[in-house]
Amino acid sequence: MSKRHDAVFDDVLSGLGDSPAKEGRGGARFLARSTRVGERLSGEIEEKTLRWVDPAQCRMWARHNRAYELLTEDNCRDLIDGIKSQGRQEFPAVVRATGDDAVPYEVVCGARRHFAVSWLRAHNFPQMRYLVEVRDLTDEEAFRLADIENRDREDISDYERARDYAEALRLYYGGRQRDMAQRLEVSDAWLSRYLQLAKLPDEIVAAFGSIRDVREAHARSLKPHLGRGPEREAILAEARAIAAEGKGLDPAAVLRRLRAVVAKPTDRRGKETVFKGPRHQRGMKMRRMNRTIQLEFLDTAGRADLEAAFEMFLEAQFGRKA
Structure with missing residues (x-):
C-alpha cells in the first residue's frame, strides 16, 4: 500500500x-x-469542479463560436423559462480560469446559459446563480470542445460556425485543412464547404438581414460566379444595393437577386431563317419551335414578294420540284 x-x-x-x-x-x-x-x-472516476457563481464573474472566451451580441430574450426564451421552472440551471457551462480576480472565469461552452441566468437576475430573480465546471484546457482543446457541443445546434448559424473554423485553421492547425478535419473527425469536403462560406465577401454578408441568414448553400451557389472578375463585380454591386435598400428581404429573395445579375438570358425563339430574293428588303422569317414552324412577314408585303419567299421556303423543306 x-x-x-x-x-x-x-x-x-x-x-x-x-x-x-x-x-x-x-x-x-x-x-x-x-x-x-x-x-x-x-482513474476510474474523474472528479469535476462545479461552482455556483455570479455570471458577472464570467466573460466570453474571445474565440467562443457563438455571437453573444445576437442573444436576446426571444431566442433564449426556452432556456429562460426552463431555468425559472426548475429554480436553477441544470447543466453546467464549461469555463477556464483567467487569473483575473475581477473576472476569474471565461466561458468556453454555455453562452446561452450565461445570458439566461444574467437576464433572470436582472428581472426579479437575483438569487439565480450560474453553474460552471472549471477545466484546464488549451485553446485548441477548448475549440474542439465547443465545436462538439454546438455542431448540431440549429441556433448557431452556418456563418458563425464557418467563421470559427477559418480562424481555428489559422491559429491551431497552421492552415493544414486535412489535419483540422482529422482532429474534428469530419470529412475534408464537409470542412471545405464551411471554409468557403467564411470567404464570402462582406458586401454579400451585409445584403442578408442577419449573419444567421447566411447559409453554406448560398456560398456554394455563388462560388462559380465569384471566381470570374466581371460577374464578381456585378454580384457585389447588387449586394451593396440590397444592403442600402434596407428592406430586410428573406434569404431566398436575396440569393435570387444576386444570381439574377449574372444569369445568362435564354433564347426561347428557336433557330431563325430568313427567305428573301435579291430585291426583297425584309422577306419572310421562319422559326422552328420544337416540332412546329412559325412563319412571320409584314402585312404590307406584296403578293410577288410573298410568293417568292414561300417558294424558297418550300424548296428548303421539300427540295426543288421535278
Whole structure:
C-alpha cells in the first residue's frame, strides 16, 4: 500500500472509538472511502469542479463560436423559462480560469446559459446563480470542445460556425485543412464547404438581414460566379444595393437577386431563317419551335414578294420540284 493510501486511511481511522457500534460504522465508512479513493487514483472516476457563481464573474472566451451580441430574450426564451421552472440551471457551462480576480472565469461552452441566468437576475430573480465546471484546457482543446457541443445546434448559424473554423485553421492547425478535419473527425469536403462560406465577401454578408441568414448553400451557389472578375463585380454591386435598400428581404429573395445579375438570358425563339430574293428588303422569317414552324412577314408585303419567299421556303423543306 502506498504512503498516500496510508495517510488517507490513518486520517479516516483517527478518532474512532472502541465500542462495537462505532467500530461497525467506522469500518463501513472506511471501506466506502477506501473504495472511492482507490477508484480516483486508478482513474476510474474523474472528479469535476462545479461552482455556483455570479455570471458577472464570467466573460466570453474571445474565440467562443457563438455571437453573444445576437442573444436576446426571444431566442433564449426556452432556456429562460426552463431555468425559472426548475429554480436553477441544470447543466453546467464549461469555463477556464483567467487569473483575473475581477473576472476569474471565461466561458468556453454555455453562452446561452450565461445570458439566461444574467437576464433572470436582472428581472426579479437575483438569487439565480450560474453553474460552471472549471477545466484546464488549451485553446485548441477548448475549440474542439465547443465545436462538439454546438455542431448540431440549429441556433448557431452556418456563418458563425464557418467563421470559427477559418480562424481555428489559422491559429491551431497552421492552415493544414486535412489535419483540422482529422482532429474534428469530419470529412475534408464537409470542412471545405464551411471554409468557403467564411470567404464570402462582406458586401454579400451585409445584403442578408442577419449573419444567421447566411447559409453554406448560398456560398456554394455563388462560388462559380465569384471566381470570374466581371460577374464578381456585378454580384457585389447588387449586394451593396440590397444592403442600402434596407428592406430586410428573406434569404431566398436575396440569393435570387444576386444570381439574377449574372444569369445568362435564354433564347426561347428557336433557330431563325430568313427567305428573301435579291430585291426583297425584309422577306419572310421562319422559326422552328420544337416540332412546329412559325412563319412571320409584314402585312404590307406584296403578293410577288410573298410568293417568292414561300417558294424558297418550300424548296428548303421539300427540295426543288421535278
